Amino acid sequence: MSSRKEHDFIGELEIDDSVYYGIQTFRATQNFKFSDRKLKDYPFFIKAFAQIKKAAALTNAKVGVLPHEIAQALAAAADRVIAGELREQFVVDMIQGGAGTSTNMNVNEVLTNLALEIKGHKKGEYEYIHVNDHANLGQSTNDTYPSAIKVATCAILGELEGALNGLVAALEAKESEFKDVIKMGRTELEDAVPTTLGNSFGAFAASIKSSLEQITQTKNLMKILNLGGTAIGTGINCHPLYKDEVHKKLSEIVGESFKPALNLISATQDTADFAQVSGSVKTLAIRLSKIANDLRLMNSGPRCGLGEINLPQMQPGSSIMPGKINPVIAEVVLIAANQIIAYDTAIMLNSKGGEFELNALEPGIAYALFDMITLAINATNTLREKAISGLSANVKECERQVLNSVGIVTAFNPYLGYEKSASIAKEALDTGKSVGEIVKERGYLSKKEIEEILNPKNMLNPTMVK
Structure with missing residues (x-):
């Protein structure tokens, strides 16, 4: 195995020459072994970081502080990472100290060594393209890391919006299909007054529409960034024109309209926007729980329960009771919703953990936020595909219950x-x-x-x- 020597101000280490990350990433892999979830497990986060680094390099070249050829090499390296290459090189644990410095340096080191190869140099020849002086020029972890979280969150919230639109359409289709199916309405699990099965699914659709609107509103908070604030929001070591230009360039690269916060000092230390996004996803989880619970109650039986609907039969329900079919999709949605609510609590606790000019607990926010949104996407799609779309009504049983x-x-x-x-x-x-x-x-x-x-x-x- 060939290796290269790299150094930082702590000392010198031998780094396997096959890897694109460097000494700071290596130290982080030794220090942070907590979640077994690595940066490579979140490709949308890697992509967002690479988009920011590309925007930064091109902006620094435009304002005249970075040689054009270095900027182009870094941008070309970023493009390859954006396309999904070298994913296995992003090895730091998502749970880490240092407010995300290890993640920022993992990205800087991979992009720098890839850019060196693009220019015909060897990995580690930082005298040509430097990890800090070039890849991190005009930047700090404290503005790139939270901005990357926001760019990544925008991307996966877009996926969630698509999933929710699909669920609304499926629920509205059932509303139309069951508009004439009379059933008994219930309050506090007791017989109330008649309604229709169509009304029930129409109510489900309305609740999901409400969550969709809330999520779209909070998504807009993720488009206000603190790029250009550098360490604490004052913009030290950053060109005066960089702040506005980098947001324009990033918007062009990502295809979303990002803009700088009015007060970069506040935006660098305040993480409450993440709590608002989390809250909207938690509210969705509560609504998904209501729907999942109602579905399994309406499906209960088949002969000794309500038996108003038939959920699709997905798998045998027991290792001992032949013929038993469980409402496993409704159940797994409930489990996912409970976990989403737990993640919201973690985000709330980490969001209130900042002191003075920075919140050092942002990695905990990123980890929980990404996982909760991913769970919400999967729960929404699974509920639509494996429960709502294929369910049917027991029309005669619904009518019998009403009349009796x-x-x-x-x-x-x-x-x-x-x-x-x-x-x-x-x-x-x-x-x-x-x-x-x-x-x-x-x-x-x-x-x-x-x-x-x-x-x-x-x-x-x-x-x-x-």
Whole structure:
């Protein structure tokens, strides 16, 4: 194995010459062994960092502080990383001290050594292209790392938006399909008044639309960056024109409109925007939980439960009970939602952990935020593909439950008053008779009037007796 000597101000180390990272990345791999989740496991984060580094190199060349040929080499190296090359070279643990310095240096070192090769030099010949002086010119971990988190978050929130649009479409399709399927509405798990299965799925769709709107709003917060603020937001070691130009260049590279924060000092130390994004994804998790819980209750049975719908049969449900099919998709969505909520707590705790001009706990925010959004994407797509799209209605069972329910006595309130209706309900519960039968026996209304009032379709809209 051939190697090369690299040094930093701590000392000198032999680095395997086959790798593109350098001494600072190597030290980080020895210091941080916590999550077993490496930077390479988050390709959208690597891509975002490379996009920022490309924008920085080209901007520094434009403002005249970086030789054009070095900028072009670094940009070419960034393009290859953006395209997905050298992913295995990004080896630092996502959980790390130093506010993300190890991640920033991992990217700087890989891009520098790749740029050196592009220019015909050997890895480690930093006298030609330097990790700090060139790849990190006009930058600090404290502006590139949070900006890369935001660029990456924009990308995966875009995926989540697409997944949510797909789920809304699937739910609305079921709303239309089941618009005439009468079912019993329930409050506190008790019979309430009739509704339709279409109404249930329409309500699900409306709740997901609401989350989609919230996520789109918080996504806009991820487009306000602190690039050009360098160490603490004052812009030390940065060209005066760099701040505005680098945001323009980054917007051009990514295809999103990024802009500098009005106060770079505040933007460097304040991580509350991440908590807002996390909160919107947590709210989605709560709504997905509601839908998943309702689906498995409506599906319960098949003979001794509600049995209102049939979820697609995905796999055998027991190692001992033949014929048992479990609602595994609804269950796994619930598990994912619970984990998303846990990640939100971690983000909240890390977001409040900043002191003075920086929040050193940002790596914890990145780790939790990326994983929670990924879980939300997977939960949304899985629910749509493996539960919603293929489910069917048990129409006759839904109607039977409505007609046999004591809850429909509520329909008599406008005609008989609450007291008489309550008395009918009590007798129905005590005797097992239907509410219509009791009303007829008591002579309160004619058979025709009873049938009209108890027509399920007449109980689905506002009713008022003059």
